[in-house]
Amino acid sequence: MDAGAAQPAQPFRIQTAAGASRFAWAAACCILLVLALLPAFAARNLIQDLIFPFYMLALAQCWNLLAGYAGLISVGQQAFVGLGGYLLFALTLPGGINPLLAIPIAGVVSAIFALPTALIVFRLRGAYFAIGSWVVAEVYRLVFAQFKALGGGTGTSLPPSVTSTMPGIEWVKSLLNVRTPAARDIISYWVALALMAVTLALVYLVLRSRRGLALGAIRDQEAAAASLGVDIYRVKLAVYVATGALTGMIGALIYLQKARISPDAAFSVLDWTAYVIFIVVIGGIGTMEGPAVGTVIFYLLQRNLADFGAWYLILLGTLGILVMLFAPRGLWGFIADRYDLTFFPTRRRLVVHARDPTTPG
Amino acid sequence: MPLLQTRKLTAFYGDFQALYGIDATLDAGEIIAIIGANGAGKSTFLKAITGLVRRPAGAVLLDGEPIGGKTAAEIVRRGVALVPEGRRLFHSLTVEENLLIGGHGRRSAGPWSLERVYSLFPALRDRRATSAPLLSGGQQQMTAIGRALMSNPRVLLCDEISLGLAPIVIADIYAALPQIRAEGTSVVLVEQDIVQAMKVADRVYCFQEGRLSLSGRPKELTREQIHRAYFGS
Amino acid sequence: MTDWLNALAQGVLLGGLYALFAAGLSLIFGVMRLVNLAHGDLIVLAAFVILFLAGKLGLDPFVAAMVSLPILFMVGYALQHVLLNRTLGRDLLPPLLVTFGLSIIIQNGLLEIFSADSQRLRSGSIETASFALGGGVAVGVVPVLTLLSAIAVIVVLNFVFYRTALGRAFRATSDDLEIAQLMGIDHRRIFATAMGLAFVVIAIAALYLGLRANFDPSIGPARLLYAFEAVIIGGLGSFWGTLAGGIILGLAQTVGAQFDPEWQILSGHLAFLLLLVFKPRGLFPRALD
Secondary structure (H helix, E strand, O other), X not given: OOOOOOOOOOOEEEEOOOHHHHHHHHXXXXXXHHHHHHHHOOOHHHHHHHHHHXXXXXXXXXHHHHHHHOOOOOOOOHHHHHHHHHHHHHHHOOOXXXXXXXXXXXXXXXXXXXXXXXXXXXXXXXXXXXXXXXXXXXXXXXXXXXXXXXXXXXXEEOOHHHHOOOOOHHHHHHHHOOOHHHHHHHHHHHXXXXXXXXXXXXXXXXXXXXXXXXXXXXXXXXXXXXXXXXXXXHHHHHHHHHHHXXXXXXXXXXXXXXXXXXXXXXXXXXXXXXXXXXHHHHHOOOOOHHHHHHHHHHHHHHHHHHHHOXXXXXXXXXXXXXXXXXXXXXXXXXXXXXXXXXXXXXXXXXXXXXXXXXXXX | OOOEEEEEEEEEEOOEEEEEEEEEEEOOOOEEEEEEOOOOOHHHHHHHHHOOOOOOOOOXXXXXXXXXXXXXXXXXXXXXXXXXXXXXXXXXXXXXXXXXXXXXXXXXXXXXXXXXXXXXXXXXXXXXXXXXXXXXXXXXXXXXXXXXXXXXXXXEEEEOXXXXXXXXXXXXXXXXXXXXXXXXXXXXXXXXXXXXXXXXXXXXXXXXXXXXXXXEOHHHOOHHHHHHHHHOX | OHHHHHHHHHHHHHHHHHHHHHHHHHHHHHHHOOOOOOHHHHHHHHHHHHHHHHHHXXXXXXXXXXXXXXXXXXXXXXXXXHHHHHHOOOOOHHHHHHHHHHHHXXXXXXXXXXXXXXXXXXXXHHHOOEEEEEOOEEEEHHHHXXXXXXXXXHHHHHHXXXXXXXXHHHHHHHHOHHHHHHOOOOXXXXXXXXXXXXXXHHHHHHHHHHHHOOEOHHXXXXXXXXXXXXXXXXXXXXXXXXXXXXXXXXXXHHHHHHHOHHHHHHHHHHHHHHHHHHOOOOOOOOOOO
């Protein structure tokens, strides 16, 4: 056999969608529709309760994009949650801007802050980057604690003049025949649902685009990706700024809903990083389905066990460690491997067609 | 009984098969050479013997005893030492420290000590306190060989020790091999430089794409045979 | 003027404490490239261990700390051997997330056992003893002891690393794990020994933490950040650099506090970020990290 002869070219194509995913898309759209219509027939309690998992899932998808795909393991995303929250307060209180408009503005301003933050923090790599991002979050916390106008170290609340005059409250009140507080909750619910859906859609689109291919390469083998010309720095920067903006918007929503903010709460490592990381780890890092699974599990745990205080947190920490050691791809990763499932495929498969038997060689 | 023997040795890097059932032997007191083109599996062969690459438990025998399931640290304690491709000295350590760390897994009895290594490679004695990265290529190679010898191995595996070195330096290093054999260490030389390897080796194996394509004594092999075994037909 | 001199003196002495926090972290970074997010909480844990021993056995904290050293060495060895060795590999995520989980567990475990009350290590009159340095500046005996202990720890660590066979094994394993194994080094035992050693340093840091100020289960993360900043400011791979980093951080904090006491911690963080912009590899980097 002549080792130098070239192999005849084999036809191939790149495939992204698989059978299960068409079903999954249909199911997802149905679920979203049902969720959007829920306020018409569900109790107020349920509506209030669902806001939490909506924004936690959105936060988790952002962290997953950062860490699972771009390899930026941040322990400091609470910086943007707090920033978004404080921006909401700053825009609506003295600024008098309508709260629903304040949310996207918070997103834009968060992106503006994320840029110089990234330039500094990107000087650290890997695990050092993680702690560096935490330092940055602490700086944000300490700085905002200085602003007496926003309550200083003890924080402040949103007055009813702001919360009760959100656009759409009157419309909801008449449409669904509810009182102002309930209408407020329903609007917050829809905003949370919208933010979650937008985050999911954006993350999915990014991963399926050429950028997404670059991200996957960075996650899997950074040195190799660099040698292939993938501009690692710019891709990471883009992802950091984008997730910063999204996280800022989510933070604005969270504190619109809570109507009360303080530096320790807004920049809490536990609430906005530890729980988020737990969700992604338990569900499965690096997939889109993982954080969804993780959010459901976390929501159930939080509802039923949060009263156990310190023991509950010890349980979460232990579960996180066990999963990381024995099922590092999380619950979804385990199931997906077992049954070879993907609902929202973001990997590309090279499908090589069988060679035509009449071709020589 | 051969000192070192491989039986149907296979090795994989993930899904990629690098070795397809290699049967080879090394007798005590021998120097054998393993030649072959890039990617033929020569380095993998050495890594498989020393435990850096997974291999079947019964595929490698030292003195008749299977060592396939053992860790790298255990294997060096049994007397098999590797001079790695690219030397891979410890860059935070000096020459002397590199040698001393080689002795970390030393077998109890043996002729090799710091003094003995310095007398084998006098150039190192003057540079004993020099940091490893500051050495020339030849000095680094000598240090790497000395480091492996410090464990008093019965088998010394040398992975491309002539790579990147000037011919005169290569000659110096190869001159040390008979002395190493005289002290009771058998040698396996993996080389791309066929000429040097064939001059000093008692027997030679040729690898091609993960398989043995030739074995025999250098004097008995023709150029055509070697050429064919090396490049394939 | 004396206020400023005082701030400088206090800053240097505070730096001694931060250097102690950082030395353990630096050791672990150096040997096994492990970033231990639970480091600060381990210092707090050690402080509670010393508190417990001092209380139960009626010992002075200095003596209790000495008693705790072998205990904590073994705890560290076991922790590495049983848990942390499993996380090391090429992937960054497991060691980070496992130590993060550990941090949460330690904080809440201490909360359950000891409650959230502030604690202090009491050693009698030495706590308030001080002596004058001249120029109107007085320094406490405990802070001076802290700085001297930091220097002593760093001298010992340098000795171990550069003049012993164990240190040689540490450096070789850190340089090239695969080849270190070929030398017969059992990297799992080396890592466990390094962690045990780090726990000894952590215990010493804990002693001075508890003597100088109140502590409670929640203060761990802040100590981690200070330790980390000191290591990065000083430069990776150098223990003396870590001392310098600690002192610079301490000075940044005390000088900042001179302007406004509320700015103490913020000044430290800002100094760190500033250094990151201009000297990302730190002031005295040694390692080819």
